[in-house]
């Protein structure tokens with residue numbers, strides 16, 4: 001009696017509805033750092049309910065394999081997620097996202113075999129399943145390349161083959177031709193294998209020509225692809241939770257990709273075309289005409305800030321690399337203890353992933369009301385005494401405003417050059433992600449404090465405490 005009730009389709013549908021209600025509610029929590037962890041947990045409960053509802057399906061077999069799969073997944077996933085460094089998050093997301101795409105492609109292959117090449121199935125089932133196989137496979141292989149580039153297993157530079165575009169179009173055409181033949185009723189498995197191989201090669205060849213530094217945007221795009229392929233699998237398998245979860249991932253991944261591209265003032269096609277970043281394109285670093293930079297010391301920087309009434313902290317990728325966020329928090333406390341007003345200016349693409357700075361600063365318990373978004377910070381800079389730039393480069397580069405030939409021209413920036421003085425913490429005159437020089441470093445009002453950001457900030461804290 002109880003067994004037939006819990007296996008009933010209507011009961012399982014109620015569980016599915018509950019699960020995607022929790023996905024959507026949880027997603028709402030991800031709009032702010034205060035509620036993000038809770039939002040994640042709520043969505044995870046939703047996912048657990050969706051898995052349970054699927055496992056309750058009648059005639060569900062192979063329990064041993066299911067338990068083994070869950071055990072292997074948990075044994076790999078839990079320690080990986082717990083131990084990952086913040087700066088390695090993009091490649092972790094790439095790996096997990098890729099596994100989703102790969103699973104979708106394998107499900108399509110299994111369905112092909114179970115149904116004898118979709119014989120007896122409605123045509124739409126074959127179409128959605130084959131779409132999922134192509135897109136899931138592209139996403140799996142593309143994500144692996146993205147992971148390899150970010151993990152520096154593969155060279156980060158763009159790798160292009162001769163006739164790359166023609167080759168990619170030919171691979172897409174081959175995958176589509178196999179799909180059309182299968183949907184039209186040819187049941188030969190070699191077509192399914194051909195489709196998966198063509199899509200796999202396409203996934204590799206689409207991502208290889210893109211520079212390593214553009215990978216976060218590519219990962220977000222592939223994430224959207226995985227979502228779409230999962231949703232298509234949901235249609236083919238008649239699984240509402242998969243459709244809703246897949247569409248949420250597809251839609252949010254697309255929105256995120258678009259926001260990142262907009263914040264960098266680049267189009268998605270130009271990112272996918274590759275070749276941006278990593279190469280110095282606008283004069284070698286340290287050489288803008290015969291201009292020189294002024295370097296400063298931790299004690300001078302501390303004195304300069306101690307006599308300010310308002311200080312802006314401008315964090316960037318270098319703060320993440322140096323893991324300087326806790327030292328930065330100590331520094332802001334020391335400044336506030338002296339009655340100095342401090343705020344953090346956050347650029348939407350500072351670091352290497354969306355929200356990178358917010359996550360780091362939340363980790364160091366920086367009060368949220370001290371974080372100012374770009375527009376608000378730009379309004380504050382003209383009355384700011386000292387802007388302390390910590391490992392940020394491109395997001396402060398005035399060339400984006402006044403050098404039309406600059407690769408970042410048009411990208412909205414944090415206008416730190418509007419403040420009364422600027423101190424930049426970085427190790428050398430090296431360029432940032434875009435591979436270009438930064439005229440800010442050569443301005444009269446700017447001084448450079450060279451060294452690892454964490455060590456420099458710790459030195460400033462010691463000096464502030466001694467004052």
Ligand code: NDP
Nearest residue numbers: 316317318349351353354392393394395427428432433453
């Ligand atoms: P940048 O990459 O422009 O610059 C970072 C700077 O940090 C470097 O110039 C480097 O200089 C310095 N640095 C590195 N390690 C340390 C360290 N240990 N201590 C001190 N300084 C260090 O970073 P921004 O945050 O300014 O800009 C982000 C860039 O990434 C933008 O171009 C953005 O478009 C791009 N991007 C952002 C994405 C996102 O979602 N956030 C996604 C994809 C790209 P040095 O070596 O001299 O120390």
